[in-house]
Amino acid sequence: MEQLNRSLSKLKPPSTIVRSNSSSALSTALAVAAAAMNENENYSATTFFGNRSIGTTTGAGTGIGMNNESKKDHTLTLEMLEPLPPKTVAGVKRKAEDDPRARPSRAAAAALSTRPAPNTRGTIAATTGAARRPNGLIAGTQRQQQPTITKPAGRTPLQTQTRPTGRTTPAARPTTTAKTTLTSTKTGPTTAAGKATRTTTPTVPTGGRARAVPSAKSKARPSQPIVTRATSRSRSTTPAPGAPTAQPKGAGKAIALSADIELPAKKKRAAWDTKGRLQDMEELTSTLHEMLNKSTGNITEITQTLETNANKIEELESFRLGLESKVVGKEIENNDMLQKMSTVEQEIFMLNRKHLDNMKALQSQQAMEVDQEKSTEARLQQERDMEESNLRIANNHLEQQIQESANLRTTISTQSSNCLAFETDNRALKLKIERTEDTIARREASIKELERKLSDSETQVRKRQQKVKDEETSRRKLYGTIMDLKGHIRVFCRVRPNGAIDGAVTSIDYPDLEGREIVLTSAKELKYPFTFDRVFAATSTQDDLFEDVSQMLPSILSGGSACVFAYGSTWTGKSYTLEGPSGSAEESMGLIPRSILQIYEATRAPESNDWKYTLEVRHIGIYNETIYDLHAPEGSPTTTAHEIQSGPDGKATVTGINMTELKSAVMIGSLLRIAQRRQAVVKTSLKDTYRGGHSVFTIRVTGVDSGTGKTTEGALHFVDLIASDSHLDATKDESGSKDSDKALVEGEVDQSLKCLGDVFLALSNNAQAPYRGSKLTHLLQSSFVDNNNTKILFIVHISPLGVHLDQTLRSLRFAAKVNSCLLPLTGSSSSISSSVPSSSTSSSTTSSSAGATLRRIKAT
Numbered sequence: 061m062e063q064l065n066r067s068l069s070k071l072k073p074p075s076t077i078v079r080s081n082s083s084s085a086l087s088t089a090l091a092v093a094a095a096a097m098n099e100n101e102n103y104s105a106t107t108f109f110g111n112r113s114i115g116t117t118t119g120a121g122t123g124i125g126m127n128n129e130s131k132k133d134h135t136l137t138l139e140m141l142e143p144l145p146p147k148t149v150a151g152v153k154r155k156a157e158d159d160p161r162a163r164p165s166r167a168a169a170a171a172l173s174t175r176p177a178p179n180t181r182g183t184i185a186a187t188t189g190a191a192r193r194p195n196g197l198i199a200g201t202q203r204q205q206q207p208t209i210t211k212p213a214g215r216t217p218l219q220t221q222t223r224p225t226g227r228t229t230p231a232a233r234p235t236t237t238a239k240t241t242l243t244s245t246k247t248g249p250t251t252a253a254g255k256a257t258r259t260t261t262p263t264v265p266t267g268g269r270a271r272a273v274p275s276a277k278s279k280a281r282p283s284q285p286i287v288t289r290a291t292s293r294s295r296s297t298t299p300a301p302g303a304p305t306a307q308p309k310g311a312g313k314a315i316a317l318s319a320d321i322e323l324p325a326k327k328k329r330a331a332w333d334t335k336g337r338l339q340d341m342e343e344l345t346s347t348l349h350e351m352l353n354k355s356t357g358n359i360t361e362i363t364q365t366l367e368t369n370a371n372k373i374e375e376l377e378s379f380r381l382g383l384e385s386k387v388v389g390k391e392i393e394n395n396d397m398l399q400k401m402s403t404v405e406q407e408i409f410m411l412n413r414k415h416l417d418n419m420k421a422l423q424s425q426q427a428m429e430v431d432q433e434k435s436t437e438a439r440l441q442q443e444r445d446m447e448e449s450n451l452r453i454a455n456n457h458l459e460q461q462i463q464e465s466a467n468l469r470t471t472i473s474t475q476s477s478n479c480l481a482f483e484t485d486n487r488a489l490k491l492k493i494e495r496t497e498d499t500i501a502r503r504e505a506s507i508k509e510l511e512r513k514l515s516d517s518e519t520q521v522r523k524r525q526q527k528v529k530d531e532e533t534s535r536r537k538l539y540g541t542i543m544d545l546k547g548h549i550r551v552f553c554r555v556r557p558n559g560a561i562d563g564a565v566t567s568i569d570y571p572d573l574e575g576r577e578i579v580l581t582s583a584k585e586l587k588y589p590f591t592f593d594r595v596f597a598a599t600s601t602q603d604d605l606f607e608d609v610s611q612m613l614p615s616i617l618s619g620g621s622a623c624v625f626a627y628g629s630t631w632t633g634k635s636y637t638l639e640g641p642s643g644s645a646e647e648s649m650g651l652i653p654r655s656i657l658q659i660y661e662a663t664r665a666p667e668s669n670d671w672k673y674t675l676e677v678r679h680i681g682i683y684n685e686t687i688y689d690l691h692a693p694e695g696s697p698t699t700t701a702h703e704i705q706s707g708p709d710g711k712a713t714v715t716g717i718n719m720t721e722l723k724s725a726v727m728i729g730s731l732l733r734i735a736q737r738r739q740a741v742v743k744t745s746l747k748d749t750y751r752g753g754h755s756v757f758t759i760r761v762t763g764v765d766s767g768t769g770k771t772t773e774g775a776l777h778f779v780d781l782i783a784s785d786s787h788l789d790a791t792k793d794e795s796g797s798k799d800s801d802k803a804l805v806e807g808e809v810d811q812s813l814k815c816l817g818d819v820f821l822a823l824s825n826n827a828q829a830p831y832r833g834s835k836l837t838h839l840l841q842s843s844f845v846d847n848n849n850t851k852i853l854f855i856v857h858i859s860p861l862g863v864h865l866d867q868t869l870r871s872l873r874f875a876a877k878v879n880s881c882l883l884p885l886t887g888s889s890s891s892i893s894s895s896v897p898s899s900s901t902s903s904s905t906t907s908s909s910a911g912a913t914l915r916r917i918k919a920t
């Protein structure tokens with residue numbers, strides 16, 4: 061008891077753990093512990109099964125060996141290794157009393173309760189049954205052995221620190237363990253706590269590493285009693301190499317002693333029954349004393365055993381020290397080896413890295429070499445392909461040459477045979493050549509004779525050409541004379557070419573070489589011959605027409621007047637002749653732009669240096685007997701009234717219409733376009749009342765002789781007459797012609813045209829001309845009255861189409877009437893003659909007898 065008490069006093073904080081699968085053993089342990097308590101000590105015992113508390117008991121110490129120095133607290137933990145029904149500690153105690161197996165345990169408890177010998181190591185050995193080192197550390201082979209009664213319980217904070225594993229968490233406890241914790245309290249110094257820890261805690265040499273796991277493992281064997289387990293563990297421990305293998309003698313006994321502690325079971329007393337409990341404890345104490353006496357012999361034996369074990373321990377310790385020195389030496393060697401290894405490893409690492417670098421370099425070099433090899437191979441392959449293709453070509457060429465050679469051999473053989481034939485032919489040809497040369501010589505003589513004759517003929521031709529020229533000149537002079545004799549009226553006929561959309565044409569013949577006759581043949585083979593001053597076929601050009609018109613222009617510069625009338629039915633080319641097609645090329649330009657150009661150039665000719673000329677133009681439209689200014693600004697009203705007024709010199713002016721000076725000849729193109737646009741505007745404004753009309757383009761040439769101051773004023777009028785079929789209220793067909801099915805009464809024409817014809821007729825008959833019969837004749841009156849100085853060109857236009865034959869015949873008949881008119885060569889009116897410029901009076905020398913001559917010509 062004293063020993064146990066000592067042990068408990070050293071377990072500060074006091075804690076004792078008893079593990080067993082025997083409830084009686086646990087009860088005995090509790091009794092022993094309680095008996096070991098001093099009076100001033102309190103204890104608390106708790107029995108656990110796994111984590112579950114199955115009973116707790118507390119009380120004050122009643123054991124011997126009281127220590128009054130301080131009050132102590134002791135805790136006894138009893139752990140059941142087998143499942144038990146929940147019982148109180150008292151129940152456990154009772155069972156322990158009834159169990160005869162507890163008796164030896166009582167003796168053991170008595171042995172434990174004896175005070176420990178001064179030798180601490182002996183106490184430790186008795187308590188734990190394990191050999192300990194002098195410094196308090198358990199040797200390696202003994203660390204796995206478990207204390208039987210006193211051991212670090214791990215229930216206090218201090219014990220938890222020294223046994224960090226297995227005890228600190230309830231989960232680490234074996235689930236099949238029941239334990240009872242006995243706690244005793246005592247006030248006083250706690251200096252023994254460190255000792256208790258050192259005594260009961262198995263510590264590894266490397267520093268406080270608890271060996272709770274092996275302990276837990278051993279506890280996990282529920283059917284194995286503690287003594288048996290401790291023994292078996294001792295047996296199973298593997299001794300260190302070279303260590304003494306003999307087991308300490310006392311170890312097995314100490315374990316058996318502690319395992320056999322059994323206390324008689326007592327009926328549980330109530331908590332208030334302190335007296336009874338004291339009595340129980342006293343009884344228990346006496347029992348334990350008996351057990352102690354019995355155990356004294358054993359203790360002596362154990363002490364001897366402990367001494368023997370101590371000797372063994374010293375041997376082992378020296379052996380351990382030797383081993384440790386060896387270990388130190390080995391560790392130094394090990395460290396050296398480690399250093400060497402690290403050096404070697406570093407070298408290996410460096411070598412590996414170098415090796416890798418080398419490998420990479422080698423790989424890249426190898427890749428480059430492979431690429432080069434590949435490119436070389438590709439190039440060689442390409443060269444081989446080329447060589448092969450060249451070889452094939454050469455083979456083909458060779459085959460061709462072989463073939464050609466064979467052909468050539470054939471040809472040579474053929475030609476050599478031909479050569480013989482050629483030589484024969486050659487000889488025959490030479491003979492022929494000789495004969496031919498004779499013939500050639502004869503013919504050359506004949507050619508020379510012919511050349512001489514040809515030269516004579518050419519001389520004669522030149523003479524005849526000159527004669528023809530002279531005759532042409534005389535013919536022209538004569539023609540001019542005839543024109544004069546005709547009274548200055550000439551009538552031309554122009555045939556329009558057939559267009560793409562036109563139908564069948566009328567048969568038109570031009571029988572005379574001079575181009576003055578035209579004969580139309582109808583579908584019924586009726587012939588209609590007409591004779592005019594000139595007839596221009598459909599193939600004629602603008603140039604051809606202007607050649608004759610241009611003869612009139614010089615008289616304009618010298619103050620004369622001229623009128624060019626374009627007459628004909630619809631779509632026969634009147635505007636084309638006068639103006640030409642819009643935007644046309646130079647060769648298609650009409651008479652107006654051509655005349656402008658020629659007059660303009662003539663006015664700037666060097667020979668007219670003394671004369672300064674001014675060119676002015678005016679374009680007038682006469683629709684429904686109303687005058688319109690075709691050069692009026694764009695957008696100006698078409699309703700402006702214009703009236704014709706005759707001046708004192710007989711020349712007519714139009715109110716509101718001024719002449720436009722022509723600064724440049726090229727202006728005429730834009731002026732004609734302006735007039736065309738204005739015509740369209742007027743036509744639109746007249747709407748349904750529009751039946752066509754006349755347009756009169758006037759060029760006025762005013763000349764001033766800078767030397768003498770003499771002035772001239774000539775005028776050239778281009779009159780685009782209204783279509784001769786305009787009075788027909790018929791729809792134009794696609795070619796622009798009026799419906800010819802509507803038969804026209806003979807001579808039925810537009811009123812203004814009729815008036816024009818009447819004027820011509822009156823002048824021809826030397827009668828009073830009805831100038832005021834129409835705006836047109838009124839406007840042109842001044843040109844007609846000066847018939848000595850006036851030239852009139854009347855151009856009738858006809859269509860070549862058969863469908864227009866009737867209208868064509870009517871136009872030709874009207875033109876023939878005009879052609880038959882003879883204007884008197886001398887002024888028929890004394891009042892008018894006074895206005896004739898002096899420069900033109902030279903032509904007045906033509907006598908009336910000339911007119912008579914012309915009439916005779918006409919009559920014939």
Ligand SMILES: Nc1ncnc2c1ncn2[C@@H]1O[C@H](COP(=O)(O)OP(=O)(O)OP(=O)(O)O)[C@@H](O)[C@H]1O
Pocket residue numbers: 555556557598600628629630631632633634635636637641783796857
């Ligand atoms: N000599 C010609 N050569 C080529 N084409 C011509 C010729 N004469 C007339 N034409 C063409 O015939 C068509 C009619 O001509 P143009 O308009 O001059 O006739 P028009 O008699 O003035 O008609 P309208 O009576 O309707 O005014 C135009 O397309 C014109 O280009």
